[in-house]
Amino acid sequence: GSAFHSSRMEAVLGELEEALKRVKLVAPQLPYVSNKTGKWITKEQASNPAYWVSHTRRAVRFADNAEQVL
Numbered sequence: 001g002s003a004f005h006s007s008r009m010e011a012v013l014g015e016l017e018e019a020l021k022r023v024k025l026v027a028p029q030l031p032y033v034s035n036k037t038g039k040w041i042t043k044e045q046a047s048n049p050a051y052w053v054s055h056t057r058r059a060v061r062f063a064d065n066a067e068q069v070l
């Protein structure tokens with residue numbers, strides 16, 4: 001199997017973005033660290049379909065996330 005963030009996701013990115021545009025994306029009630037940036041998620045990121053689509057193809061920044069939280 002391939003990881004979710006692999007190039008095999010490329011073919012469905014357009015469909016994913018269209019699906020996300022039909023969902024009401026809002027700011028989180030609990031703060032969390034973005035796996036894409038390694039920083040605290042912003043309201044703008046959390047509510048932007050393009051953020052989630054780009055997140056699909058990026059490596060998870062686990063070490064940055066842990067450092068940010070600690």
